[in-house]
Amino acid sequence: MSSPASRPLRLALLGESMVDEAALSILVEAVLGAPFVRVQPNLRARGWPSVLQILPAIARHLHFNTNADGLIVLVDADDTEIHTAAHEAPGYFHPRCRMCQLRSSFRRATKTLPPAHGRTHMLRAIGLAVPAAEAWYLCGLDESVGEAAWLAAREEGRTPYTRRELKARVYGTERPNLPQAVAFATAAARRHAVDLRRLEYDFPGFACLADDLRNWGKVNG
Amino acid sequence: MIASVAFRNFKALRSAQLVLAPFNLIIGPNGSGKTSLIQALLRLRSLARLPLREPVPEGERLPEAAEISFRFNPPHDGLEAVLACVDEASCDLLQLTPLPRGEGVDDWPGLRTRLLTLRSYVLDHLAITSTGAGRSNGNKLASHGGNLAAVLAVRRELAPGYYTALCEELTELFPEFSDLVLLPELGSFGLRLRDGGDIVPADNLSQGTLYTLALLAIAHDPTPPAIVCIEELDRGLHPRLLRGVRDVLYRLSYPSDYGHDRAPVQVIATTHSPLMLDLFRDHPEEVVIADKVGRAATFARLADRADLADLLTEGASLGDLWYSGILGGVPEEP
Numbered sequence: 001m002s003s004p005a006s007r008p009l010r011l012a013l014l015g016e017s018m019v020d021e022a023a024l025s026i027l028v029e030a031v032l033g034a035p036f037v038r039v040q041p042n043l044r045a046r047g048w049p050s051v052l053q054i055l056p057a058i059a060r061h062l063h064f065n066t067n068a069d070g071l072i073v074l075v076d077a078d079d080t081e082i083h084t085a086a087h088e089a090p091g092y093f094h095p096r097c098r099m100c101q102l103r104s105s106f107r108r109a110t111k112t113l114p115p116a117h118g119r120t121h122m123l124r125a126i127g128l129a130v131p132a133a134e135a136w137y138l139c140g141l142d143e144s145v146g147e148a149a150w151l152a153a154r155e156e157g158r159t160p161y162t163r164r165e166l167k168a169r170v171y172g173t174e175r176p177n178l179p180q181a182v183a184f185a186t187a188a189a190r191r192h193a194v195d196l197r198r199l200e201y202d203f204p205g206f207a208c209l210a211d212d213l214r215n216w217g218k219v220n221g
Numbered sequence: 222m223i224a225s226v227a228f229r230n231f232k233a234l235r236s237a238q239l240v241l242a243p244f245n246l247i248i249g250p251n252g253s254g255k256t257s258l259i260q261a262l263l264r265l266r267s268l269a270r271l272p273l274r275e276p277v278p279e280g281e282r283l284p285e286a287a288e289i290s291f292r293f294n295p296p297h298d299g300l301e302a303v304l305a306c307v308d309e310a311s312c313d314l315l316q317l318t319p320l321p322r323g324e325g326v327d328d329w330p331g332l333r334t335r336l337l338t339l340r341s342y343v344l345d346h347l348a349i350t351s352t353g354a355g356r357s358n359g360n361k362l363a364s365h366g367g368n369l370a371a372v373l374a375v376r377r378e379l380a381p382g383y384y385t386a387l388c389e390e391l392t393e394l395f396p397e398f399s400d401l402v403l404l405p406e407l408g409s410f411g412l413r414l415r416d417g418g419d420i421v422p423a424d425n426l427s428q429g430t431l432y433t434l435a436l437l438a439i440a441h442d443p444t445p446p447a448i449v450c451i452e453e454l455d456r457g458l459h460p461r462l463l464r465g466v467r468d469v470l471y472r473l474s475y476p477s478d479y480g481h482d483r484a485p486v487q488v489i490a491t492t493h494s495p496l497m498l499d500l501f502r503d504h505p506e507e508v509v510i511a512d513k514v515g516r517a518a519t520f521a522r523l524a525d526r527a528d529l530a531d532l533l534t535e536g537a538s539l540g541d542l543w544y545s546g547i548l549g550g551v552p553e554e555p
Contacts, residue, residue, distance in 0.1 A: 017464075044461065046460070046496065046499060046538070047499060047502075047538060048536060048538070049536050049537065049538065050538065078533075078534075079530075079533075079534050080534070080536075162503075163503050164503050164504075167503070172478070173475070173478035173479070174478075174503070174504070175468075175471045175475055175478055175504075177465075177468035177469075177471070177472065177479070178464060178465060178468060179393065180479075
């Protein structure tokens, strides 16, 4: 098996919808700074908690049955705990943080797997969209949308915007059809791909994903 | 179109009310009144064709007789239509009552015209692929979809823009096909495979493909009905296709959201699929839970459940919550 450094990475993406995965693919390529090959492009989870339930099986399947270098997961936080810097402390685990839950689940599922397909382990990157991926699509366009604003409002017992409102702001309707939604989401992702700094700053849940991806080079280097 | 329906002693609906939204997904166990609701709407359409009955004085009404009352949205919210029944199943008399407030008190002809367009579908793949009688009329899709080939042929001839849009959406949902092919000499149709160009005839297509094509024929109707009822919306469909089918129907109910300049179509669909229900997490106001206790069935809007947001915050999907029984709408157990 050739080294990932000498060829495009082979990556599997797991999201809650075709829309999010289309945008995620563009953002991942932008972070990596190079195109990648999508492994098993028909992977999909049925929203939370399906992602958490299916992740161990998917990790195992990709490890043994494909030559994927890594798995990238994107989930919506909805109304759950936001992943903060405190959660990054060694050994810390927040039981209501979906990022912590997914990291822990992946770690447990893969830590005892023997090498396969010329690699000792599969890489992973996880992003948490707060409260939903539509907020990422509004980043830079709507100053009221961001993780800090969401967190501040939640600490005051308010919900600054709902998922429905985010959809209406992004797509112009609360009920976008798939082609509409994919078109808007990928356009937003391409806009961010030019310069990811704003998205990383406003949405630490994306910055975590980007950090994971950038650390892959260190792992493999 | 229809704002609400109230049932008294009609089949299992002994005392039940339901406020209808532009889009309504009805879930619940077998025998909980989902089909009875649609039957009541069809009865209203049938009786709307006939002369109205003179209003029966309140004192002469039999308290135990079945009765179904309909109220309407503007511009006909000043009218109430009541189906009076002689027994539980036979409701043969329609009377109209003006309400103290609201518009359209004198516009029964206008309301009647809209009600007569109501369509209800229980699609049947065998009927869709049969080449028997009844396939010549292609103006409106029949209840079982048996004239789908004729409908497609008429659509292509009289509304080619709608036909083209239908074909495009079909090939988006089923990318293995490149085109819809009409076979007028056979009174049938087929789908052309993108890989190789072979035509798969209708009777070799999957049930889900046929049902989806029928739904697209309904959705791409240049003169859609005011109300569309669809039983078992998820039938035959792969779970990943459910989103696309929901989107097709959303376009009927909320045309302005998709840039269409026409009146909304009220959609009433039933399902037993938790996966379909999952798609309505953000719109619980569109979900109706039919429930049955003993012989009595009732309806409740999911959005009226006060603790719904808290339940969803616990992490379960809407479909799982329904299946668990805590939302109601599940079969009784001994």
